[in-house]
Amino acid sequence: MKLQRLVNVFLLFTLVVGILFIARELLIPLALAGILSMLFVPFSDWCERKGMKRGFSAFLSVLALYLFVGLIFLFLSWQLKDFASQMDDMQNKLLGFIEQIRNWINNTVGITHEQQKEVLKQSQSSGSGGASMLFGFAAGVTGVLINTVLVTVYLFLLLFYRSHLKKSLIKMVPQGTEGNAGAIVKESVQVSRQYLGGMAMMIGMLWVMYGIGFSIVGVKSAIFFAVLCGLLEIVPFVGNLTGTAVTLLAVTAQGGDSKMIIGVVVTYLVVQFIQTYVLEPMVVGKQVNINPLFTIIAIVVGEMIWGIAGMILAIPILGMVKIFFDHIPSLKPYGFLIGGD
Numbered sequence: 038m039k040l041q042r043l044v045n046v047f048l049l050f051t052l053v054v055g056i057l058f059i060a061r062e063l064l065i066p067l068a069l070a071g072i073l074s075m076l077f078v079p080f081s082d083w084c085e086r087k088g089m090k091r092g093f094s095a096f097l098s099v100l101a102l103y104l105f106v107g108l109i110f111l112f113l114s115w116q117l118k119d120f121a122s123q124m125d126d127m128q129n130k131l132l133g134f135i136e137q138i139r140n141w142i143n144n145t146v147g148i149t150h151e152q153q154k155e156v157l158k159q160s161q162s163s164g165s166g167g168a169s170m171l172f173g174f175a176a177g178v179t180g181v182l183i184n185t186v187l188v189t190v191y192l193f194l195l196l197f198y199r200s201h202l203k204k205s206l207i208k209m210v211p212q213g214t215e216g217n218a219g220a221i222v223k224e225s226v227q228v229s230r231q232y233l234g235g236m237a238m239m240i241g242m243l244w245v246m247y248g249i250g251f252s253i254v255g256v257k258s259a260i261f262f263a264v265l266c267g268l269l270e271i272v273p274f275v276g277n278l279t280g281t282a283v284t285l286l287a288v289t290a291q292g293g294d295s296k297m298i299i300g301v302v303v304t305y306l307v308v309q310f311i312q313t314y315v316l317e318p319m320v321v322g323k324q325v326n327i328n329p330l331f332t333i334i335a336i337v338v339g340e341m342i343w344g345i346a347g348m349i350l351a352i353p354i355l356g357m358v359k360i361f362f363d364h365i366p367s368l369k370p371y372g373f374l375i376g377g378d
Contacts (some may be wrong), residue, residue, distance in 0.1 A: 038230050058342050065346045066333040067185045070191030072353055073102065074199070075229035095196035099189055113264060221364050232353045236271065239316045242306060243267040250304030254297055256288055272348050273336050281305045327355055332376040 056062060077098040084094035099326060142148050195202070203222055210218040247263035266280030281301065288297055327335070335355040339347030355375065362372030 054338070054342060061343050065343050066187035067191055068350050068354070069346065070188045070195055072229050072233065072350060073188070073192050074195040075191075075226045076233045077102070077196060078199065078226060079230070081199075091197055095193050098196055099193050102192070108266075109268070115259065188262065217364050221361055224360045228356045228360060229353050232356065239312065240267045240270055242316060243270055243312065246305065246308045246311065250308065251284070251301065254300030254304060256284065256297065256301065258287075262287065272345060273352060274333070275348065277305070326377045327352065327359065327375055328377045331355065 080101065081091075081094040081098050084097055085091060089097070098115075137275075138302060170327045203219075206222060207215050207218050244263050244267040248260050251259035251263055262280070262284045266277065266284065269276035269280040271281075285301055288301055332352060335351040336348050339349075339351030339354075341347070343350070359375055360373050363367040
């Protein structure tokens with residue numbers, strides 16, 4: 038009997054993963070909008086208490102999101118001007134660095150410059166042509182624009198119909214369990230709000246710490262790289278490594294010496310220590326109470342199914358799944374399994 042139950046759980050998990058993968062074009066923007074709508078519910082409620090209609094409060098929530106994103110892009114563009122003025126110098130130093138690598142390969146391995154050029158030509162000819170690359174880039178940009186429009190529409194509609202959706206969900210559950218279903222919905226909203234709000238505050242603090250650290254080290258356009266490293270933090274584990282790698286590459290291209298490179302690495306380690314042991318427990322909180330093993334598993338599975346969006350959404354979705362498990366007696370062992378101590 039226990040074996041049959043285990044097989045059923047495995048089949049259900051396989052079915053859910055298959056549906057998530059097949060319907061990813063529908064579900065990714067819907068999930069993003071759903072998580073964002075939970076973050077803006079308090080703001081929308083506040084607007085309605087001030088006498089605004091629900092449609093207008095939902096519109097203001099969407100507008101506030103776009104204003105926030107727009108301010109970040111404006112700030113990055115402003116910082117990018119200083120960074121762009123250094124591009125010619127960085128390009129020359131990067132070309133010199135590449136030439137040093139080619140000379141090292143020639144002296145150590147014995148592959149001449151002509152042979153290296155031939156290998157590069159073969160790799161370029163074996164890849165897709167320029168037209169295919171251009172088509173792929175255009176398709177990617179079009180996909181991002183379409184998903185942005187879908188997230189905007191879904192976000193507005195979810196905020197506008199949030200009461201109706203909650204009542205409909207409660208009506209679907211068996212009679213006598215309405216209170217339990219309402220508690221699941223309420224706690225799921227709180228978890229998403231806590232996670233996203235805490236992440237926003239933590240990213241702001243990371244901007245300050247990275248900015249101070251990179252400035253002390255002497256990194257050119259330190260604020261730009263600080264903001265970049267902080268924003269990439271929304272992708273767990275991978276984002277902070279990517280931001281630091283980009284900063285190290287830029288420092289190398291800028292002609293930074295070994296002391297500056299070591300300073301960037303030390304800044305990264307110090308900030309990560311503060312983030313892990315101070316900011317995350319205090320700012321993000323323990324409402325998304327998932328143990329590290331299943332956090333990593335969820336992020337990997339999320340990337341396999343939904344790509345970068347899956348990595349970003351993995352933790353809040355798994356937090357909501359744990360809440361669902363904790364409120365269903367037969368599923369409580371699974372909630373305990375993925376939870377913390």
